[in-house]
Amino acid sequence: LSDLLVTLMQASEKGANIARTTRREQSLFELLVEEKTGKCKNERFVQDFKTLADVLVQEVAAHDIRAKFPSLVANIRGEESNTFTNTLGESITVQLQEDIESTAQLLCKVLDGNQAASKLLAQVAHDSVEIDVPASLQNIPDEVDENSIGIWIDPIDSTAQYIEGHKSVLASGSLYAVGLECVVVLIGAFDLSTGQPLAGVLNQPFSKHNALNKRWSGRLCWGLTTPPLCMAPPLTSPPAPNTIVMSSSEDKFVQEKLSRDFTVQHVAGAGYKILSVIDGQAEAYLLTRGSTFKWDTCGPQALLMALGGGIVDYRKAFDAIKKDRNCSEEILKDFQLTYATADNVDAAENVLWANSGGLLAYRDAKVAFGILRKLEE
Ligand code: 2IP
Ligand code: CA
Ligand code: CA
Known part of the structure; x- marks a missing residue:
């Protein structure tokens, strides 16, 4: 799978380049923020442009x-x-x-005839990106049965942070509550017959800001489940102990209950929350509602699995633990999220691919088990 993984890395890096270019180049950035500055008379067009950034990143990948x-x-x-x-x-x-010209012409139709913007986007979409095969991947057998693999892409996770470009706010250590740091390009590969994650990449296009040249640089994390391998470039600050990350809209009762044992941090982005668990900035990410989707979790789950952790369906795991007083954390193996079929095939189209039972992402199964037991008390 190493060849496929390197291809996913390259694809995510191209996506990250598109995301960075869009915020850096004046003609594109103006389109992105026009709504805020009020310069744009045509709000409908601004809406088109915002969607275009996501669509283009996914299409290029x-x-x-x-x-x-x-x-x-x-x-x-x-x-x-x-x-x-x-x-x-x-x-x-x-x-x-x-070629670049023809892609630019096509993009021009979406961009209301804005040639400069279309040209820039087409250029970066066609640029080639080279990623060196990491040394640890070089000796891995590379047999891929292409017919047994599926891919999930979230071109830009934390769209709100991406568009609004909030001033970055640190929650603790290297953990950001809001800001461009929370934007992540997510790509995952899964087994079409078992639904299990096989490989994943999380690419943070805006990981570090250079104040001198005002440029952002990115951070690329990747993982493989068999053999278990995970690479996440180290962060500068040590993690705060006993942190659990959640959405600010998480159930207040759940937040209250867990805040007795944990420091609850609200950070933006489903992908970024899982990344904070991968990085050890948080022990776990809990979401009790079905507001994430298969594309939010497939890639990130591969990295957590490589680290000995995982992502379970919160509702199913909670119910099972409640039923069986004598079970151990081993039970979590039975409730890992899967990716080949919808949780509920009869669900409405817009929620068909939701992780409908919520989720609990963790590195240490004992910690995750403890959280579920606590909630059940
Ligand atoms: C969103 C995004 C949100 C998250 C939501 C995701 O993806 O990551 O931040 O909500 O679940 O689907 P919250 O931050 O409340 O956890 P996108 O940005 O791709 O729409
Ligand atoms: Ca998302
Ligand atoms: Ca998205």
């Missing part, structure tokens, strides 16, 4: 994965659809064309 692994094509899935209906009702399929 899917394109590059397809180019290397042609038979994966039917099983590359993601949050966005590349058929983009602009607010004037025109349907445009956003697809990488043969």
Whole structure:
């Protein structure tokens, strides 16, 4: 799988480049923030542009994965659809064309004729990105049965942070509550027959800001479940002990109960919350509602599994532990999130791929088990 993993890394890096370019280049950035500064008269068009950034990142990633692994094509899935209906009702399929010029022409249709912006985006979409194969991956057998693998892509997680570009606020250690640091490009590979995660990448396009040249640099984390391998570049500050991350909209009763044993931190982004667990900045991420999707968790779960942890369906794990007084943390193995089929095939289209029972992400099963027991008291 190492070849596929390197392809996912490259695809995520190209996505990160698109995300950075969009915020850096004046002609693109203005489109992104126009709504806020009030300069734009056409709000509908601004809405189109915001969606375009996500659609383009996903399409470019899917394109590059397809180019290397042609038979994966039917099983590359993601949050966005590349058929983009602009607010004037025109349907445009956003697809990488043969050359920069043709891609720019296509993007121009979405960008209301803005040639400079279209050219810039097309250029970075066509740029080639080289990632050296990490030494630890070099001796791994590379047999991939392309017909047994599926891919989930979340082109930009924490869209709100990406668009608004909040001033970054540290919660503790190297853990950000809000800010561009919480934006993550997420790509995961899973086994189509078992639904289990196989490999994943989390790419933070805005990990470090250089005050001198005002440029952001990124951070790329990756993992493989078999053999278990995970690489996350080290952070500068040590983690605060006993931290649990949650959404600020998490149930107040749940927050209250866990705040007796943990420091509860609200940080943005489902992907970034899981990344904070991977990095050891938090012990766990708990979400009791079904507000994340398969594309939010597939890649990140592969990294947690490589570290001996995982992500369980909160509702199912909670109910099982409640029923069986004598069970141990071993039981968590039975409730890992899976990715090949929808949790509820009859669910409405917009929530079909939701992790419907919520989730609990952890590195140490004992800690996760303790959290579930605590909630049940
Ligand atoms: C969102 C994003 C949100 C998260 C939500 C995800 O993905 O990560 O931050 O909500 O679950 O689906 P919260 O921050 O309340 O946990 P996207 O940004 O891709 O829409
Ligand atoms: Ca998301
Ligand atoms: Ca997204």
